[in-house]
Amino acid sequence: MAYMRKMISIDEELCNGCGECVPSCAEGALAIVDGKARLVKEQYCDGLGACLGECPTGALKVIVCEAEDFDPDAVTEHLKAQGREVPDHMPSPESLRLDRRPARPAGGCPGAALRTMTPCERANIPAAMAAGTGQGSGSALSHWPVQLRLVPPTAPFLRGADLLLTADCVPVALPAYHAEYLPGRVVLMGCPKFDNQQEYVDKLAEIIAQNGLRSITVMEMEVPCCSSMSAILSQAIKRAGKAVDARRVVVSLDGRVLRTEPFNA
Template identity: 75%
Template sequence: MVTRKMISIDEELCNGCGQCVPACEEGALAIVDGKAKLVKEIYCDGLGACLGDCPTGALKVEVREAEDFNPEAVAEHLKAQGRTVPGHMPDPESLRLDKPAGGPRPMGGCPGSAMQALTPCGQANVPTATAPAGGSQLSHWPIQLRLVPPTAPFLKEADLLLTADCVAAAYPGYHAEFVPGRVVLMGCPKFDNQMEYVEKLAGIIGENDLKSITVLEMEVPCCSSMSVILGEAVKRAGKSVDTIRVTISRTGTILSSVPLEFQS
């Protein structure tokens, strides 16, 4: 048994609609006697891709002792059901919360993680009316969420752009429409450690008087947990920030842009 995240189901809220079942790529959920059930702990990666597909809010992610996630067992389970096996599944060790996944990551260990302003000091927080054609609009480095410390100077009073990794490749207007005037933080809510993201974002929100947060997610289920991560971070930080969630389609269009309200 290890300590990790796991899906839990509130049977009083569950109406048995079954929308969560296909949303779980690993086949960890099933409808039994009119209610959603966790088939086996070893099938659930605990990353919460199914949360956004539950219309009643019956699903949530909790941290508890559970059996290790088992990609090989998942593959056999899905093949037996005639379902597609995901091309990539997280490493079980990366999901364990007993110790930092992969050991400690010292800041500065890689020269490429050194902080750097790519424009004059403070330029990241100066809105740009129109972005010049072509070229990167990045104002700072690094941009990976797990590499940026909460005390990074470019975060002070910033307009934050929290971006799921795939968005920049899918949306052709990413640099021109979203990056100018914002501080970019990127990450993958499916394959990276979500609790590390929660703690990092809580620190960033707590340390800096952020002006706004724009969350860019793909339409695929695994991306919807980026907003869930942010919501938990806001709760831990105890500070609310004006937030907008933008959902991008796989064909590169904006599907929705809606404000989010989190309880701090």
């Protein structure tokens, strides 16, 4: 069962594969795979960050996310299989949970259940996994759901986030969306033409007011009806009464970024 707790996250761009972090993890949660540090299994990582100081490039950090429980018994078996020393003391799984309840709510539509993609799920897909195959470098999506209508303002992945407010058609038109815009950002999507704009204003205002967002990037198509997304965001920022660093990106129908400009509410 998954819970909200602390977990090591690895920035693949910063990691140089030196391996300094591997021996510093007493639980054996890290390994070098394909020249990069990887989280072997979530259940091996206690999230306490003993390995952070050993990384010369700053590729490691501790994040809060949905993850499997830490499992001392599994760690013991793992270390013995490697011939490594088992720590005298390991924290209990219960002591590491930030939310004592299961992270995924029971009932309702399974497709609408809040989910943060765990570091293990994302880090174990190498950036060059499809090199030479024409398949790209994989998904940069960090959470679920992504539709603005389905995400509550209290979703944990919104806290302190860099928000990517995206009109539905943008990812279809823009080839560079996953590689250049989505990494490190929390995406919320919607159609400003066909969806209820006032509901969007209300929802975004709550999100901005409650979550201390670091930044907002609003992405929309060049067609006139799509520019309503910027108008929605402007109203939401004014209603929230909080200043936030924001920018606007306009995409052409043939998949080019026409302009990137500061956003003034």
